Amino acid sequence: MVERTVDTAMHTYTVGDQFVLALRGELDLALALTLQPVMGEALPPRPGTVVVNLCQVSFMDCSGLALLCRLRERVNDRGGRLMLLSPRPVVRRLLRLAPLDERFVVIDRLLPARTLN
Numbered sequence: 001m002v003e004r005t006v007d008t009a010m011h012t013y014t015v016g017d018q019f020v021l022a023l024r025g026e027l028d029l030a031l032a033l034t035l036q037p038v039m040g041e042a043l044p045p046r047p048g049t050v051v052v053n054l055c056q057v058s059f060m061d062c063s064g065l066a067l068l069c070r071l072r073e074r075v076n077d078r079g080g081r082l083m084l085l086s087p088r089p090v091v092r093r094l095l096r097l098a099p100l101d102e103r104f105v106v107i108d109r110l111l112p113a114r115t116l117n
Contacts, residue, residue, distance in 0.1 A: 012042050015110050018049045024056035027064030047080035055086035060094055083107050
């Protein structure tokens, strides 16, 4: 497993063939502006499966949603797919209200490689 801390609010690592972006804190406009450039740089050129670990995100507003949407587009453009790992109820509610819950795959744990296909 290769780990890298990009920002105090973002940590990256790999589990098998899954590239994980672990976010923490309040994903509001200020943090979204800080994370946007580093998230794109952190992605591998051919990302495969990218998992955004949201279990430590305590709050998210529309800026955080926009950040996730841009990341999803970037991953899709590179031939990969994006999944959201363990979003807290407040984040799940925002996804549902947006309504973006059907545009994102939400998982509660990292999946073994054989179930990702």
